[in-house]
Amino acid sequence: MTQKEPIRLFEERKVRAIWDDEQEEWYFSIVDVISILTDSPNPRKYWSVLKTRLKREGSELTTNCSQLKMQAADGKKYLTDVANTEQLFRLIQSVPSPKAEPFKLWIAQVAKERLEQMQDPELSIEQAMADYNDWAIRIIGSIND
Secondary structure (H helix, E strand, C coil): CECCCCCCCCCCCCCCEEEECCCCEEEEEHHHHHHHHHCCCCHHHHHHHHHHHHHHCCCCHHHHCEEEEEECCCCCEEEEEEECHHHHHHHHHHCCCHHHHHHHHHHHHHHHHHHHHHHCHHHHHHHHHHHHHHHHHHHHHHHHC
């Protein structure tokens, strides 16, 4: 595994993340995300209860999550439940918390836009051009810094 810089959804709070070279994707600490979304005094317990509820409902989310060694606050590495980006978005949708609502709304908006792009491919091209322009501006800005 190589350390790279992941996209940060939770700018003000730390979410441990690790890049898996073999899978070519990021994995995020589920307990860290639960902590941020719920402000639970015991995010590990919250995740344990949520896992049980999700299993009862027939969700495959908990089955598909894996464990990776991540550094804890004490500096040691422990096996930690992790989720890739897709699993993370599914997890966010399962958390009944006001803090999760902005993410749920954003996910719904992105899904709506994607469906519109599937109906009208020209929208995809326009979005790609806008994304490319934003990317180019960031690259040029980083060169000038």
